[in-house]
Amino acid sequence: MTAEFFADQVDVSRETLERLEIYARLIERWNPKINLVSRRTLDDLWNRHFLDSAQVFDAAPLNASTWADLGTGGGFPGLIVAIMAADVRPDLRVTCVESDSRKATFLRTVLRETGVSATVLNKRIEAVEPLAADVVSARALAPLPRLLDFADRHLAENGTALFSKGEGYEKEFQDALETWRFQVDKIPSRTNSEAVILRVGEIERA
Numbered sequence: 273m274t275a276e277f278f279a280d281q282v283d284v285s286r287e288t289l290e291r292l293e294i295y296a297r298l299i300e301r302w303n304p305k306i307n308l309v310s311r312r313t314l315d316d317l318w319n320r321h322f323l324d325s326a327q328v329f330d331a332a333p334l335n336a337s338t339w340a341d342l343g344t345g346g347g348f349p350g351l352i353v354a355i356m357a358a359d360v361r362p363d364l365r366v367t368c369v370e371s372d373s374r375k376a377t378f379l380r381t382v383l384r385e386t387g388v389s390a391t392v393l394n395k396r397i398e399a400v401e402p403l404a405a406d407v408v409s410a411r412a413l414a415p416l417p418r419l420l421d422f423a424d425r426h427l428a429e430n431g432t433a434l435f436s437k438g439e440g441y442e443k444e445f446q447d448a449l450e451t452w453r454f455q456v457d458k459i460p461s462r463t464n465s466e467a468v469i470l471r472v473g474e475i476e477r478a
């Protein structure tokens with residue numbers, strides 16, 4: 273999949289597409305050194321990582337003004353959210369939390385080179401003061417019960433959590449219900465028929 277194919281799938285401006293192209297080139301350059309995405313998915317970057325993250329942006333409530341992405345790694349979905357928002361929701365303030373300092377340096381480099389603003393916190397999620405974000409997102413970070421712990425710490429009241437989950441999430445779901453009560457929508461993934469985005473709200477301890 274290429275930038276052109278991505279642009280067919282997602283309604284983005286020329287400027288956003290150019291920023292995404294800058295980001296893609298930086299991933300290709302840095303990946304051999306710090307393994308931002310697995311080598312087998314590098315060839316399918318625009319589908320497996322960019323489109324996969326863009327659909328998280330599209331799943332968020334439109335009235336959100338702050339967004340915290342936890343365990344952002346090479347930028348998914350947090351950097352894609354920041355790049356897409358720069359054009360269509362410039363007031364959205366995005367914070368990426370990433371404990372690996374080389375990855376945090378990479379995230380700041382992408383922001384500088386694309387001219388997009390977001391905050392990168394090079395800390396452990398557990399050590400960050402509660403962010404009270406309207407949206408908390410996480411992809412490939414932890415099982416659902418742990419994600420709910422993180423969301424409980426960093427979500428604003430009435431906030432929404434967006435968790436990208438692959439096959440096997442049903443078991444995590446049952447485990448989570450032992451500790452948590454929550455409302456959830458399961459949004460089918462556009463990039464993987466086995467995957468979903470869990471849109472979770474009204475999180476409280478059971």
Ligand SMILES: C[S@@+](CC[C@H](N)C(=O)[O-])C[C@H]1O[C@@H](n2cnc3c(N)ncnc32)[C@H](O)[C@@H]1O
Binds near residue numbers: 347410
């Ligand atoms: C498997 S990677 C996924 C990265 C990205 N979300 C993605 O989907 O490609 C998990 C990332 O979370 C970071 N991470 C794991 N535990 C963390 C914690 N407690 N606090 C902050 N970052 C954490 C790791 O350094 C790693 O970059």
